[in-house]
Amino acid sequence: MAENTLYNKVWNAHNVGTLPTGQNQILIGLHLVHEVTSPQAFDALRETGLKVAFPDRTFATCDHIIPTASLERPFADSQAEQMMEALEKNTEDFGVPLYDPPTGKQGIVHMVGPELGLTQPGMTVACGDSHTSTHGAFGTLAFGIGTSQVRDVLATGCLTMDELKVRRIEVNGTLADEVTPKDVILYIINRLGVRGGLGYAYEYAGEVFDEMTMEGRMTVCNMSIEGGARIGYVNPDETTYEYIKGREYAPPEDEWEKALAWWKTLPSGEDAVYDDVVVFNAADISPMVTWGITPAQSVAVDENLPRLDEAEGDLKKSYEEAYAHMKLTPGQKAVDLPVQVAFIGSCTNGRISDLRAAARVLKGKKIHPSVRGIVVPGSIPVRIQAMKEGLDRIFEDAGFEWRQAGCSMCLAMNPDKLQGDEISASSSNRNFIGRQGSPTGRTLLMSPAMVAAAAIAGHVQDIREINS
């Protein structure tokens, strides 16, 4: 097993003890709650007369079902309204702060935590959502959990867990122009596969991550789960501390130096032992685009889709299944992939840097007449910042709709959905069958700038040719 990694240090600090089954009782330092996976958990507490054990470590927001066209209440969708009311009642009854739209701080749960300064190095974080791995960007262990586990964390502040193995993924060198964190993680998943991370925590390290912004690190850690790893993290450094400083829940000034002193003990040591180490070269990474139905089915944008005769056995079967759903032609050029819908948003790429990158491509341009596009900022603070910078105007002038904050077409629990077999260029994280709301809908994952470029052309474009 790994030793002296950040994973080990944080795990040990939160390990309450070993249970009779041999599992560990792990204390959760930050519990983030949203409307979809919590109602049954709160009901379970009510039925058994339990309270929230650590209400001051528990925070809620709403994101999945929020309509992004209008926030007017009651929501047009009665199920969404009911779910929202349940969240309001539950957080009220159990004394959990709720960051809903009127607070001006609402957003996708994985954006709200970092924006408020709640997410800090050395914490364990849990949330009833698989992209909780995002918070690993701060050097936390951040676990996506199911509703029964949400119940456990609410009632006891703890989870029963087994220790993971740790794989260090180093990416060294310098990324080429126009190669973004999204491309880095799509590349890693392409190389290690969607099952490669089963049983592992991913530690992202090397020059590329040392140089990367916090927003970029969040994009990468976010998609750890797409690579099969339940958690991913980056060791905290000056970039991390700088991001946290001054935020609402950041350690106040008189605690700051002490906090820093502790945080600096957390990164994996020089003598750390890993269960596995993988090294990639930044120069090998190009802008990426997925063509299939798993996030590993991707190619560099200047390549061709795989031919069926290049694969055999299970791989061939999965290609056949992907092509049957995607209605694409094996061997065709990635830049010829058609696009009818463009979605910019999600907890992967709904941050201000993402909107800036997309706006830079769209400025003074129009999207293709046959493309419908929506921009959904990940949170209200991002939305406000973007409007201050005039990005909303750029998007609207180009023909995009400018929306309220939420998950939106990342998973289509609100009215934003693909229709029929529409094919979307999406800055989100999952291209699973049916993910964007239509059972026959098709999704191409790429960076926000590439989504913008595809929207203009009506097909996938190599961003390097546009921005050069």
Add this chain to the structure above:
Amino acid sequence: MNDKSITTLKGTGVSVPGNDIDTDRIIPARFLKEITFARMGEYPFFDERFTQEGGKKDHPFNAPERQNASFLIANDNFGCGSSREHAPQALFRWGIKVVLAESLAEIFAGNCAMIGLAAVTLSPGDIHEIQKAVDDDSSLELTLDLKTKKVSCGGREYGIEIPESRRKALVEGTWDSTALLLSRLDKARATAEALPYMNQFNSL
């Protein structure tokens, strides 16, 4: 051992072949808008079982002879993707008590354990053999024995893998972990007090 103890399970099987079957496929997101799990049993694999007009498609979960199946036999990375517990809830409430797979996604396996659904893995070769046997004979009885860590069917026995702690939790009936964790809340509070970020960083 208590009344939640799960040691031996018997039943017939249904195989859902394919790798990387994600939880969006097991239960599409629109069914997550319900605030209870009560009706989840109606939805497993919904979009693969029904056309948009409501017609039945050809799917193992629609086959009349599979309606009483309680063993689901799956392939690699079953349950990947979203953490929605609605996925194991949907399978469980439809009637699945055991998942046999080549491999299981982490969060999905944990969610299964939390609701007392026995999810275990077997070698690809064994899974293929069991899938074939089950496909050939819908009345074939399978037995999972968590004590001996074996699955038997058609006169053959296969070894299973399951993390020892999960196996114990099922066998000892402690998979519903709230009570256990509650009984140790004082210990959790002690751990919390020692954590720098919970005590104004005074414990350094």
